[in-house]
Amino acid sequence: MAGYGSGLFFLTVCAASLFGAKAEFKLTIPVGKLFTYELMRETFQSDLEPLGKLYAGSLYDDPIIFKCKQQNFPDLPEWLRFIQRHPNDNGFLYGTPAAPGKSIIEVYAVNKRSYNTAKQTLVIKIVEGKMLPYQAEFFIALREIERVLPSTVQNEIKQDLQKLWNSENLEIVNMTNALDRGGRVPLPIAGHYEGVYVKVGSHKYFSECLLRVLKPEHQRQCAAEPRAKGPGGCNFCSIPSNCITWCKTKLFDLTKLEPEPPAPTMGSGILEAGGDFNPPDSPPSTDYFPDYIVTVIVPLILAIVLCILLAYIMFGRREGVEKRNARTDQIQLYHHYTIHGNADELRGMAGSRGGPPPLSTLPMFNSRTGERASPLHSDNIPLIMAEQDPYSDTLPR
Numbered sequence: 001m002a003g004y005g006s007g008l009f010f011l012t013v014c015a016a017s018l019f020g021a022k023a024e025f026k027l028t029i030p031v032g033k034l035f036t037y038e039l040m041r042e043t044f045q046s047d048l049e050p051l052g053k054l055y056a057g058s059l060y061d062d063p064i065i066f067k068c069k070q071q072n073f074p075d076l077p078e079w080l081r082f083i084q085r086h087p088n089d090n091g092f093l094y095g096t097p098a099a100p101g102k103s104i105i106e107v108y109a110v111n112k113r114s115y116n117t118a119k120q121t122l123v124i125k126i127v128e129g130k131m132l133p134y135q136a137e138f139f140i141a142l143r144e145i146e147r148v149l150p151s152t153v154q155n156e157i158k159q160d161l162q163k164l165w166n167s168e169n170l171e172i173v174n175m176t177n178a179l180d181r182g183g184r185v186p187l188p189i190a191g192h193y194e195g196v197y198v199k200v201g202s203h204k205y206f207s208e209c210l211l212r213v214l215k216p217e218h219q220r221q222c223a224a225e226p227r228a229k230g231p232g233g234c235n236f237c238s239i240p241s242n243c244i245t246w247c248k249t250k251l252f253d254l255t256k257l258e259p260e261p262p263a264p265t266m267g268s269g270i271l272e273a274g275g276d277f278n279p280p281d282s283p284p285s286t287d288y289f290p291d292y293i294v295t296v297i298v299p300l301i302l303a304i305v306l307c308i309l310l311a312y313i314m315f316g317r318r319e320g321v322e323k324r325n326a327r328t329d330q331i332q333l334y335h336h337y338t339i340h341g342n343a344d345e346l347r348g349m350a351g352s353r354g355g356p357p358p359l360s361t362l363p364m365f366n367s368r369t370g371e372r373a374s375p376l377h378s379d380n381i382p383l384i385m386a387e388q389d390p391y392s393d394t395l396p397r
């Protein structure tokens with residue numbers, strides 16, 4: 001039993017080291033053709049848990065996220081892009097290299113359940129390839145980039161375009177997410193997609209159908225109705241979601257590209273000798289006095305005039321208190337002074353508790369005897385009669 005166990009262990013170590021050796025992949029691709037590489041979750045799952053299959057008999061279907069970067073760089077090379085929509089989906093590396101060279105891509109996979117990680121290295125060698133001279137770009141509105149990158153879908157799209165081009169000899173040159181080209185993020189509703197640009201190239205010249213894109217009536221029609229269908233006999237789309245948006249079709253004839261302007265010739269780096277340095281003359285003097293008058297003096301005078309006017313209105317036209325009193329009715333003036341006196345009295349009472357009682361509570365003189373009622377008695381007179389107290393009814397008895 002023990003021998004069987006150790007044998008199994010030896011086997012798994014061998015398997016693990018085999019996987020370790022396999023974790024580097026070498027690929028050779030030509031310039032100017034679309035490159036796609038699918039990062040399969042299943043392969044990484046077995047890398048992450050080499051013993052899982054042997055012991056548990058089956059593998060988990062864990063969410064895995066991928067991180068890709070160029071070796072010794074923080075990001076991917078310029079020509080390469082990566083997409084993985086969801087940890088339960090496979091990831092895709094895709095792009096079109098524009099120049100020969102070598103890219104070493106490191107792929108890290110993280111299992112989101114166990115947080116195990118695995119690493120894979122892709123060594124991509126890019127070799128010289130011929131650019132296809134005639135290229136055309138199509139927009140597929142009802143697709144997302146990761147749905148067109150699998151080779152089966154690429155072939156479906158290519159078959160439709162082969163009929164449109166009337167040539168078997170067609171290559172996919174580039175595929176781009178419309179979001180990378182200024183497209184909008186669609187509403188999260190069924191039937192709304194990001195859209196994909198597909199560029200294909202061929203050695204054969206454009207077909208009759210494609211050449212209609214260059215005609216002026218095509219532009220007129222598309223300006224009026226941007227979703228116009230292709231002209232009759234040019235609609236080859238077997239699967240509705242692969243249909244192209246006819247008005248966004250563009251043709252590129254690379255044979256007609258004008259040659260690049262010649263590089264500028266390099267000089268010796270030393271300026272030619274030429275005369276002495278003549279400093280420029282000073283500019284003629286300018287008279288700033290009118291400007292000064294307009295910007296400083298005039299506003300200042302205006303401000304002073306306004307000040308004087310305001311001062312006259314505020315101080316010069318005030319009437320004296322005596323003059324006002326002399327013009328007022330005696331009874332009105334008396335009324336006014338009693339209000340003032342009462343207000344002063346109330347204010348004095350509010351200031352301290354032990355102040356003198358208000359004058360209005362003092363008993364009157366007896367006019368005949370000239371005698372005043374005793375102040376004690378006067379203190380017993382309640383200001384508000386108990387029977388009239390509006391709140392007494394509500395008080396508990």
Ligand SMILES: *[C@@H]1O[C@H](CO)[C@@H](O)[C@H](O)[C@H]1NC(C)=O
Nearest residue numbers: 032096097098174175176181
């Ligand atoms: C492919 O498309 C992308 C995005 O539009 C662009 O940046 C890139 O230059 C294209 N590559 C080629 C070879 O046309």
